[in-house]
Structures are given as C-alpha cells and as structure tokens.
Amino acid sequence: MCLFAATFLLRAVETELWTRTQQEDFLKGTLKKLSIRNDGRLFLAPVVSEIFDPSAAYLWAVAEDSKGRVYVGGGGPDSSVTRLFRIENGKGQSIAEIPGLAIQAIAIDKQDRVYAATSPDGKVYRVDAAGKAEPFYDPKAKYIWALVFHPSGDLFVGSGDQGELHRVDASGKGQIFFKSEETHIRSLAVDGDGNLIVGTEPGGLILRVSPKGEGFVLYQAPKREV
Structure with missing residues (x-):
C-alpha cells in the first residue's frame, strides 16, 4: 500500500x-x-516616453527636418481647421492653422520648408518658418495621402479617389505623372535609382514607377492597404 x-x-x-x-x-x-x-x-522592448501632447483627436503624419525638428499633423471630425505642430528640444507647440479636417501627409524640402497636405478636398500648403501657410498645389483630388520629395527637387503627391500620382515643381506647377488602376495611392518613397515606390489601395500593391512614369508591380500584399 x-x-x-x-x-x-x-x-x-x-x-x-x-x-x-x-x-x-x-x-x-x-x-x-x-x-x-x-x-x-x-x-x-524599446523604452517609450511621451514628449508632447497636442490634444488633437488624431495624429496622421510625422516628418523631421535637417535640424532634428519634428513636425506633426493631425485633425479631428469637428473642426474646419487643423493644426501643424513642431517639436524642438523636447518641447512642442502649434505653429500653423490650415483649412481642412486633417493633415494626412507632411514633406520637407532641402531648405527645411514644410509642406502639409490636407484632406478631404484639400490642397498642399507650404509653411514658412514663421508659420504662415500658403496654398502650394491643388491636385483636384478628394484625398491627398502621401508626399515625397524626389532628388530632382520635385514634389510627388499621392492622391485618391482616382489613384493619381502628381509631379509638382518648385514653383507649384504640377500635373498628373502616373495614373494607377487603383483607387488610392496611400504611400510614397524614393529608391536609390530615383524610382518611386508606391503603395496602393484596395489592391494592396507595391509599385515601382520609373522617372519616365512607367509602372511595374513589385509585390501584392495580403492586405488592402499599403
């Protein structure tokens, strides 16, 4: 037992x-x-700490200039004006008020001038060091999702709901550079050869667009948006 x-x-x-x-x-x-x-x-995990609370409903876009200053754009459903914020040396402040519900994309040129795109029915605004925002380019599109500067100095604008990519020169004159078969161009980057890398919706495509405006599908993601 x-x-x-x-x-x-x-x-x-x-x-x-x-x-x-x-x-x-x-x-x-x-x-x-x-x-x-x-x-x-x-x-x-990386250490995460809060450096600035802009008290905005949403924050959609972030960009950094050559001096390490960070620009943040957001918005909310209850306002006809959205704000552009700048964070410098750990301190943030609102530097510009721009017409529109939200800032969906930000790009910065070689002179550290800030370009902010609003949606819906928005425009691309150029913001000077004093915070003065002036219309720079109107793609006549419902949405502006992405901005990127090319080494040539031209600004490329990804839009919806026609899936168009616009090319804009330094004077603010632009035109459609590439028209995809997608509804939205959601993201933009430039590779080392000067090609544009384009993310789309709803097909979830990653496209390579040459400096001549020729598109090639690199990858189709399992998700709707890239």
Missing part, C-alpha cells in the same frame, strides 16, 4: 514540458517590457 501511494504521488507531480514559438501564442499572455517579432522571437 505504501509503495502504491508513493508511486501515485510521484506521478501527480511529474514535470510537463511544452514549446511555444508562434507570435499568436505569446500574444495570449501579458507582456512586460518585451516585444514579439512576427516570427515569434522575443526581445527587450
């Missing part, structure tokens, strides 16, 4: 070993100071 009881107790406290390697497994738990990569690997 004693031998049977001892055997039962030993079995009752047997060690169990299992393995968790997938991201979804770890997400079921509570993370503390850890981050999970999409391949399931754990590593120390």
